[in-house]
Amino acid sequence: MKVAIVGAGLMGTGIAWPLSDNNHEIRLVGTHLDKHIIKSCKEQNYHPRLKRFLPDRVTPYYVEEIEQALDGVDFLVSGVNSLGAHWIGKTISPYLLDGQKIIAVTKGLEASSEGELLILPDILYSELSKSIRDKVSLAAIGGPCIAGELAGRRQSCVVFASRDIETAKFLAKAFRTDYYHIWPSSDLLSLEVSVGMKNAYAMAVGMAQGALEKAGGVDEAGALMHNLAAAIFAQGCTEISRVLTAIGADPSFAYKLPGAGDLFVTSAGGRSVTLGKLLAKGHSYAEAQEIMKGETLEAVYIVQQMAQILSAKRTNTAINKGSIPLMEHLIEVITEGKSLDINLDAFF
Amino acid sequence: MKVAIVGAGLMGTGIAWPLSDNNHEIRLVGTHLDKHIIKSCKEQNYHPRLKRFLPDRVTPYYVEEIEQALDGVDFLVSGVNSLGAHWIGKTISPYLLDGQKIIAVTKGLEASSEGELLILPDILYSELSKSIRDKVSLAAIGGPCIAGELAGRRQSCVVFASRDIETAKFLAKAFRTDYYHIWPSSDLLSLEVSVGMKNAYAMAVGMAQGALEKAGGVDEAGALMHNLAAAIFAQGCTEISRVLTAIGADPSFAYKLPGAGDLFVTSAGGRSVTLGKLLAKGHSYAEAQEIMKGETLEAVYIVQQMAQILSAKRTNTAINKGSIPLMEHLIEVITEGKSLDINLDAFF
Numbered sequence: 219m220k221v222a223i224v225g226a227g228l229m230g231t232g233i234a235w236p237l238s239d240n241n242h243e244i245r246l247v248g249t250h251l252d253k254h255i256i257k258s259c260k261e262q263n264y265h266p267r268l269k270r271f272l273p274d275r276v277t278p279y280y281v282e283e284i285e286q287a288l289d290g291v292d293f294l295v296s297g298v299n300s301l302g303a304h305w306i307g308k309t310i311s312p313y314l315l316d317g318q319k320i321i322a323v324t325k326g327l328e329a330s331s332e333g334e335l336l337i338l339p340d341i342l343y344s345e346l347s348k349s350i351r352d353k354v355s356l357a358a359i360g361g362p363c364i365a366g367e368l369a370g371r372r373q374s375c376v377v378f379a380s381r382d383i384e385t386a387k388f389l390a391k392a393f394r395t396d397y398y399h400i401w402p403s404s405d406l407l408s409l410e411v412s413v414g415m416k417n418a419y420a421m422a423v424g425m426a427q428g429a430l431e432k433a434g435g436v437d438e439a440g441a442l443m444h445n446l447a448a449a450i451f452a453q454g455c456t457e458i459s460r461v462l463t464a465i466g467a468d469p470s471f472a473y474k475l476p477g478a479g480d481l482f483v484t485s486a487g488g489r490s491v492t493l494g495k496l497l498a499k500g501h502s503y504a505e506a507q508e509i510m511k512g513e514t515l516e517a518v519y520i521v522q523q524m525a526q527i528l529s530a531k532r533t534n535t536a537i538n539k540g541s542i543p544l545m546e547h548l549i550e551v552i553t554e555g556k557s558l559d560i561n562l563d564a565f566f
Numbered sequence: 567m568k569v570a571i572v573g574a575g576l577m578g579t580g581i582a583w584p585l586s587d588n589n590h591e592i593r594l595v596g597t598h599l600d601k602h603i604i605k606s607c608k609e610q611n612y613h614p615r616l617k618r619f620l621p622d623r624v625t626p627y628y629v630e631e632i633e634q635a636l637d638g639v640d641f642l643v644s645g646v647n648s649l650g651a652h653w654i655g656k657t658i659s660p661y662l663l664d665g666q667k668i669i670a671v672t673k674g675l676e677a678s679s680e681g682e683l684l685i686l687p688d689i690l691y692s693e694l695s696k697s698i699r700d701k702v703s704l705a706a707i708g709g710p711c712i713a714g715e716l717a718g719r720r721q722s723c724v725v726f727a728s729r730d731i732e733t734a735k736f737l738a739k740a741f742r743t744d745y746y747h748i749w750p751s752s753d754l755l756s757l758e759v760s761v762g763m764k765n766a767y768a769m770a771v772g773m774a775q776g777a778l779e780k781a782g783g784v785d786e787a788g789a790l791m792h793n794l795a796a797a798i799f800a801q802g803c804t805e806i807s808r809v810l811t812a813i814g815a816d817p818s819f820a821y822k823l824p825g826a827g828d829l830f831v832t833s834a835g836g837r838s839v840t841l842g843k844l845l846a847k848g849h850s851y852a853e854a855q856e857i858m859k860g861e862t863l864e865a866v867y868i869v870q871q872m873a874q875i876l877s878a879k880r881t882n883t884a885i886n887k888g889s890i891p892l893m894e895h896l897i898e899v900i901t902e903g904k905s906l907d908i909n910l911d912a913f914f
Contacts, residue, residue: 268787269786269787269788270786270787361797361800362792362793362796362797362800363793364789364790364792364793366787366788366789367789367790367791367792367793368793369787369789370785370787370789372789372790372791372793372794373777373791373793373794373797373910374793374794374797375793375794375796375797375800375910375913375914399797399910399911399913401914429721437718438617438618439616439617439618439714439717439718440617440714441712441714441715441717441718441720442712442715442720443715443720443721444710444712444715444830444831444834445710445711445712445715445716445720445721445722445723445831446720446721446722446723447830447831448710448723448823448827448828448830448831448834449709449710449721449722449723449747449823449827451826451827451830452709452710452723452821452822452823452825452826452827452830455821455822455826456821456822458821459818459821469818470807470817472821473800473803473804473806473807473820473821473825473826474800474803474804474914475796475797475800475914477800477821478799478800478803478821478826479796479797479799479800480796482792482795482796482799482800482830483792483793483795483796486792486796562721562723562747563747565723565747566723566749566822566823
């Protein structure tokens with residue numbers, strides 16, 4: 219089949235490996251932020267962020283060439299991050315055809331202007347023109363999958379969710395390889411909320427590392443702070459389950475691939491963890507932001523969205539004040555500039 | 567209050583720190599395996615495995631001095647590991663008094679001779695003399711708590727469970743400090759099964775590290791195998807939830823302190839992880855056992871118990887064949903000598 223991937227960052231490009239191994243023809247379209255990546259791909263067939271040569275059957279395109287890239291494709295992949303959901307909806311809308319399927323590596327949630335909880339596929343949908351939006355099928359990928367490992371053909375397990383289970387199954391068949399294991403699901407809401415929230419909690423798990431450094435590191439008998447990290451991890455899973463319950467979704471996602479699994483891999487390192495470390499070492503959010511200037515901080519984005527959702531007169535959620543105390547404190551730190559001071563006794 | 571801890575290993579001794587900080591008088595009784603530890607404690611006030619001097623108010627005793635140590639104590643701590651539950655029941659029984667409370671750091675489950683699933687506090691109970699067993703209250707501790715960190719007064723969060731919630735609350739009050747956070751629970755069954763099973767799944771998470779080494783380590787672009795580790799982690803939580811459901815316990819423990827939390831900290835290192843690495847690098851269980859000779863392998867113990875529970879005509883469980891495929895494969899590897907070959911497609 220012919221596939222277009224829009225967004226040539228780590229995950230957008232990483233997903234090209236299983237597609238290539240399944241003999242699909244892949245058109246990789248960079249966004250306006252990916253110009254240098256597409257240049258390198260066109261000139262040397264090399265992706266500078268993934269640090270790998272592209273697999274077979276991938277043709278790179280600049281965003282200006284998107285019409286040509288999207289022409290006649292069987293399905294599309296949205297490879298942009300959480301902040302790109304509006305842009306990609308607007309951008310691909312003019313080229314979509316009746317019956318096309320769109321699957322997003324983009325995951326997460328957003329607050330509407332009224333503070334309603336919206337999931338990203340619905341944001342993308344809202345940006346499509348009225349004439350096409352109900353004629354295409356949307357899906358999203360969630361679960362523990364570091365792009366560099368997928369591109370290295372390391373064993374990875376994910377969920378493909380779509381409200382239309384046949385769409386999820388169709389896409390799973392197109393992507394599935396002996397290293398990329400896929401479970402189709404019709405529970406798009408539970409998937410998106412779990413994988414969205416996990417970025418904030420990975421930041422919180424990272425705070426244990428920062429607390430350790432602040433306390434002078436390993437002590438004379440070799441004690442680290444794994445106990446604290448694990449308590450924060452469990453609280454993160456618990457809060458995900460509570461939000462899922464409050465919005466009428468499935469709380470068991472909290473201990474599956476998109477919950478505990480995705481939180482585990484995200485807590486192993488990366489920008490969210492780095493930000494958590496900086497905050498726990500005593501930096502204010504403003505200082506940490508300055509240190510990490512230029513990085514896309516999805517953990518911050520999700521905390522900001524949750525702040526709006528929790529403070530609004532909520533129309534579609536019933537998240538009680540005090541029920542997600544870790545998230546509530548992260549909101550104070552990120553949006554109100556308060557000092558980090560996690561109250562473990564408010565947990566569970 | 568006066569407290570006796572029986573078992574002077576890592577966790578039995580680690581728990582002395584919060585007790586000491588709460589001004590209790592502590593008698594630390596070594597088992598017959600702890601002779602060298604008690605010798606060092608008596609002569610130098612130093613615990614050689616924890617690599618720390620004992621806190622104030624701790625008096626060490628050899629097992630031969632147990633009668634003196636247990637005389638007049640307000641409550642007891644069982645500090646032995648899973649394999650010591652029978653021994654400690656028999657050993658303390660003659661000295662117990664009406665109304666005493668016993669809390670175990672020992673955690674897990676065991677198969678009865680009929681393959682019934684029993685939790686360790688019930689094993690301990692069964693070894694007490696009939697005249698006293700119903701006059702004492704039993705409790706157990708679960709949750710992510712590395713002993714060396716507790717002894718270093720690092721922040722730790724745990725659950726104290728007893729079928730008698732007042733016992734759990736009484737003990738929580740006796741142990742609670744500003745670094746040792748305790749949630750009382752009456753759900754002893756869910757706690758024990760979660761924390762018991764997690765040892766087997768931590769071994770499985772460790773297999774991702776072994777698989778990485780076997781594959782030649784980090785690849786040219788820096789890819790590890792965190793995706794695989796996270797998938798196994800999520801499957802472990804999922805299987806814990808399924809067993810909890812099958813035995814009529816609470817599946818939500820899978821994403822709380824005794825489930826995801828305890829699995830997270832146990833997966834960070836230790837003997838279970840080391841064993842998983844060896845198996846994934848290609849060693850048979852017999853070879854791995856030889857390499858780790860002399861170590862207490864709680865992961866193996868739990869897999870052996872689960873083998874008996876799953877194969878017996880079960881009287882108190884309804885765990886369906888195929889519902890916990892990772893555990894079933896671990897059973898094949900440990901008890902039948904099969905080669906490790908995890909089928910990820912059987913997951914979830």
